[in-house]
Amino acid sequence: MSPILLAEQVLNGLQSGVMLFLMAAGLTLIFGVMGLINLAHGSLYMIGAFAAAAVAGATGSFALALVAALAAAAAAGALIELLVIRRLYARDHLDQVLATFALILILSEGTRWLFGSFPLYLNMPAGLSGTVTLPGGIVYPVYRLALIAVGIAVALGLWWLNARTRLGIRIRAGENDREMIAALGVDISKLYTLVFAIGAALAGLAGALVGAIQSVQVGMGEPVLILAFVVIVIGGIGSIKGALIGALLVGLTDTLGGVLLPELFKLFTDPASAAATGSAFASMAIYVLMAGVLIWRPTGLFGART
Amino acid sequence: MSMKTLLAAASLVAMAASAQAEVKIGMITTLSGGGASLGIDTRDGFMLAMEAAGRDDVEVIIEDDQRKPDVAVQLADKMIQSEKVDILTGIVWSNLAMAVVPAATAQGKFYLSTNAAPAQLAGRGCNPNYFSVSYQNDNLHEAAGAYAKSEGYTNPFIMAPNYPAGQDSLNGFKRFYGGELAGEVYTKLGQTDYAAEIAQIRASGADSIFFFLPGGMGISFLKQYADSGVDLPVMGPAFSFDQAILQAVGEAAMGVKNGSNWSKDLDNAANAAFVSGFEETYGRLPSLYAAYGYDTANLLLSALDVAEPSDAEAFRAALKAAEFDSVRGEFSFDTNQHPIQDIYIREVIKEGEVYTNKIVATAIEDRSSAYVDECSMN
Numbered sequence: 228m229s230p231i232l233l234a235e236q237v238l239n240g241l242q243s244g245v246m247l248f249l250m251a252a253g254l255t256l257i258f259g260v261m262g263l264i265n266l267a268h269g270s271l272y273m274i275g276a277f278a279a280a281a282v283a284g285a286t287g288s289f290a291l292a293l294v295a296a297l298a299a300a301a302a303a304g305a306l307i308e309l310l311v312i313r314r315l316y317a318r319d320h321l322d323q324v325l326a327t328f329a330l331i332l333i334l335s336e337g338t339r340w341l342f343g344s345f346p347l348y349l350n351m352p353a354g355l356s357g358t359v360t361l362p363g364g365i366v367y368p369v370y371r372l373a374l375i376a377v378g379i380a381v382a383l384g385l386w387w388l389n390a391r392t393r394l395g396i397r398i399r400a401g402e403n404d405r406e407m408i409a410a411l412g413v414d415i416s417k418l419y420t421l422v423f424a425i426g427a428a429l430a431g432l433a434g435a436l437v438g439a440i441q442s443v444q445v446g447m448g449e450p451v452l453i454l455a456f457v458v459i460v461i462g463g464i465g466s467i468k469g470a471l472i473g474a475l476l477v478g479l480t481d482t483l484g485g486v487l488l489p490e491l492f493k494l495f496t497d498p499a500s501a502a503a504t505g506s507a508f509a510s511m512a513i514y515v516l517m518a519g520v521l522i523w524r525p526t527g528l529f530g531a532r533t
Numbered sequence: 534m535s536m537k538t539l540l541a542a543a544s545l546v547a548m549a550a551s552a553q554a555e556v557k558i559g560m561i562t563t564l565s566g567g568g569a570s571l572g573i574d575t576r577d578g579f580m581l582a583m584e585a586a587g588r589d590d591v592e593v594i595i596e597d598d599q600r601k602p603d604v605a606v607q608l609a610d611k612m613i614q615s616e617k618v619d620i621l622t623g624i625v626w627s628n629l630a631m632a633v634v635p636a637a638t639a640q641g642k643f644y645l646s647t648n649a650a651p652a653q654l655a656g657r658g659c660n661p662n663y664f665s666v667s668y669q670n671d672n673l674h675e676a677a678g679a680y681a682k683s684e685g686y687t688n689p690f691i692m693a694p695n696y697p698a699g700q701d702s703l704n705g706f707k708r709f710y711g712g713e714l715a716g717e718v719y720t721k722l723g724q725t726d727y728a729a730e731i732a733q734i735r736a737s738g739a740d741s742i743f744f745f746l747p748g749g750m751g752i753s754f755l756k757q758y759a760d761s762g763v764d765l766p767v768m769g770p771a772f773s774f775d776q777a778i779l780q781a782v783g784e785a786a787m788g789v790k791n792g793s794n795w796s797k798d799l800d801n802a803a804n805a806a807f808v809s810g811f812e813e814t815y816g817r818l819p820s821l822y823a824a825y826g827y828d829t830a831n832l833l834l835s836a837l838d839v840a841e842p843s844d845a846e847a848f849r850a851a852l853k854a855a856e857f858d859s860v861r862g863e864f865s866f867d868t869n870q871h872p873i874q875d876i877y878i879r880e881v882i883k884e885g886e887v888y889t890n891k892i893v894a895t896a897i898e899d900r901s902s903a904y905v906d907e908c909s910m911n
Contacts, residue, residue: 229736231736232732232733232735232736235732235735235736236729236732239726239728239729239732242728243726243728335565335566336565339565339569344564344565344569344570344573345570345777345780345781346570346749346752346777346778346780346781347781348780348781348782348783350756350783351760356760357760357762358760358761358762366735366762368728368757368760368761368762370760371728437725439756440726440753440756440757440760441725441726441749441752441753441756441757442725442748442749442750442752442753442756442781443781444569444570444749444752445565445566445569446565446566446569447725447749450723450725482728482729485720485721485729486729486732486733489718489719498714498717499703499717502717502718502719503695503700503719505719506695506718506719506720506721507695509721510695510721
């Protein structure tokens with residue numbers, strides 16, 4: 228395998244990692260602050276993609292589509308928090324899992340009812356289509372570079388929000404001691420709604436951005452949700468830094484595993500069976516990574532909880 | 534309870550029993566999740582023929598397998614044991630078919646495949662109660678392989694998901710292509726990002742691409758491929774370019790060649806009636822999944838005219854005779870009860886605002902399946 232191909236695959240891994248981060252950041256934020264397991268996070272990703280496809284179809288503008296995705300997912304998130312999630316904070320995790328699983332079914336079938344079962348058309352803006360030649364001769368799609376840039380910008384923005392703003396202080400305080408922050412006069416329920424909406428908006432943004440290069444269809448969120456859970460388990464539950472590192476690790480392992488393992492098996496066997504066995508092992512790679520990290524650090528890389 | 538109400542109740546029960554269908558068909562197909570458009574087309578095509586026949590002695594029970602093998606198995610058990618169906622049909626995915634079909638036929642039920650037809654069930658695992666109305670999995674890929682050879686491609690890159698139909702796909706392509714390959718890759722089933730594979734294609738020096746990625750997988754790949762700057766001729770089986778995929782991919786699919794045993798422009802009366810009937814009833818163009826569903830229902834109806842499923846021997850013979858007007862034109866069953874049919878090459882075109890396919894060549898005439906000799910039935 229040539230160095231250029233390897234470098235290109237590393238970029239692909241980074242790109243899938245930063246998109247995963249958008250999902251995982253919201254999930255870990257919600258879990259960290261509210262102690263809530265939100266299985267419906269994948270549905271918010273889907274809502275973002277569908278809102279973007281609908282608005283892009285109606286107006287032809289990708290920028291408006293992104294705004295619509297953010298707004299729709301944040302609004303759906305806030306509504307879900309107010310109507311359903313709010314009743315679950317005091318319950319145990321099993322009740323939360325059941326209720327949010329029900330939300331997946333309701334939101335999926337609701338979307339199917341509104342938009343039908345057939346995949347929607349959503350394409351990237353013309354300005355970001357095509358490829359660019361990077362130093363070293365790597366030909367790479369502009370849109371994927373833009374995705375990496377957006378991911379990094381969101382990571383920086385979240386860091387700034389968390390470390391430098393009053394909201395960030397409250398979020399961190401809420402993670403540590405929710406009774407105390409309530410006693411200090413912070414409206415904890417408003418804070419929860421806000422955090423949930425932020426998490427939802429990030430998922431919606433990821434859905435819209437990824438929807439432009441994938442298939443916008445009902446149920447698109449669940450495979451990503453599973454990966455996002457792997458990410459936050461690796462990174463440590465509740466840690467945004469952990470979510471970033473975990474997402475990049477999972478993205479790189481997934482991409483490079485899928486490419487390198489079949490190559491490895493080609494040393495021992497014929498190409499057809501190497502391709503089949505290699506890809507079978509590659510789909511296990513991230514779970515092996517997760518198991519390895521958990522053995523080494525049972526609370527994840529940056530997890531504080533015990 | 535007085536005698537009167539008892540009698541009334543009894544007569545009600547008797548009435549219900551007499552109104553009950555004589556033949557029960559269980560359709561297990563994918564109606565939710567990522568593969569839903571395939572199952573919905575299968576169901577709609579099947580029901581179009583059923584409703585046109587207007588037989589009130591046939592009842593169709595439709596259930597959603599969610600593309601999960603365990604769900605499909607539970608549904609099949611329920612349909613066989615408590616609903617007492619005579620015939621099962623409808624499964625889209627080969628891994629689900631492998632989980633359901635052998636068990637159903639072992640219990641003496643008929644299974645008519647509207648789509649999935651894995652190699653295992655066409656060769657050594659063939660069964661007198663199992664009919665594939667669609668094809669054998671390898672067929673459409675074989676057509677693409679034959680096309681690649683006739684076009685003089687010498688270095689194609691081939692790719693399919695890692696599951697039974699994916700393996701059948703690449704085997705089928707290689708069987709009729711028979712030359713050197715630039716690369717051979719198995720992707721994950723349900724994979725949505727193909728950046729890594731596209732990078733491999735770019736680096737491989739391939740002169741063409743063959744891929745089999747049904748449903749949402751195909752949409753994702755084609756969109757990403759169109760934007761990758763790689764510009765090689767693309768071919769595949771019709772599954773990668775079905776009606777639902779084309780609308781979501783748009784311009785990126787134009788000109789792509791694909792192997793199919795059905796196309797909406799196939800020139801025969803049954804097909805013309807099917808295409809216009811489907812469009813009228815459902816307001817969209819039919820896909821090949823709908824065509825298979827429609828043919829399966831018509832085959833079933835033609836056999837029911839001759840015999841009851843309770844008389845298995847006669848019913849099997851009636852199915853095997855295939856006395857129905859297939860939308861694919863000439864149609865007959867080989868000894869392993871898989872079709873013998875022509876397989877074509879289609880090209881993706883735009884008709885007004887709608888992307889669709891038209892036939893450009895016949896790839897293989899009277900194609901049966903590669904595994905027919907391994908089947909012990911004859």
